[in-house]
Amino acid sequence: MKKMDFAQNIVKMERDLYHFAYKLTSDYDSANDLVQDCILQALNNAEKFMYADNLKGWMYTIMRNIFISNYRRMMREMNIIDKTYTVFQQSLIEDEDSDRFELSYDIKQLYRVIYSVPDELRVPFQMYVAGFKYREIAEKLDLPIGTVKHRLFFIRKRLKDELKDILDVGR
Template identity: 30%
Template sequence: MRQAIIEEIPHLRRFARGLLRDVEAADDLVQDCIVRALTKEALYDPERSLRAWLFTLLRNLFVSRLRSARLRHERPLEEGDAEPGVAAGQTEQVLARQMLALLQRLPAEQREVLLLVSVEELTYRETAEILGIPPGTVMSRLARGREALRRLQQEADAPPLRRVK
């Protein structure tokens, strides 16, 4: 099981970075997730997808930290500097940063679903299981999230209006 968990680390890091946009905080979250998975290994159901179980653990840790930060009146964990998950050429890096910035403007519910379905390529059922919501809610959040992302991208691409006297 330990080797299978190690193989999931790149997916966990990508999901955590998408949630947090802070590399160090994301790596800390992944580390805590792995520690929790190893200590709670007996609770894992082999019939269930390991990735889905790990994503559920990671998301629950993220939500707990977010709540704790709000209670302590700290800055939200969602803010930070964006970095693309993979090295790319200059143009791809700029586009990736722009897309991450737009993604961060979406509500957390839509952002989570977009990351799990579009980036991690999980099924609607797996995503619903991770988030603890019905599959129909996953589909509607995904549709609304994609539409909102399209709208934000069109606004970002639109040339600024000039005032004419």
């Protein structure tokens, strides 16, 4: 297949690629990024494409592999960030001689409020803070999306009410 025909065929299937990317990511912006990465990688590796009949399958495989690689990278980064944050947080809370006593007190109060709510509210909130989207939370917890939104609204309201003293000090 000629280089120009190859590129034109890829451009023709962009809409199909976008639909597949959206199924993988459930997010419009992420799907656009995934399609762009896929097309770029396909164009950079055009000489490796062998079978003119199965360009769509080849493109879907590239996209799936990019998605998996990005997901694994994100999970590794989240683990590194979580470990770093935990060490930082513990040092603030455990260091009684710290100049940041108010901050460590605020964090303790924040955790007290978060852990005072029932698991059915706390778990979706923790997932949301960790970066999950409403739809992902609903699927993982086997709940309707409206229930997830309601629970997140309720815990945000509760946090705002119980932490209003902390929030007012920052103003």
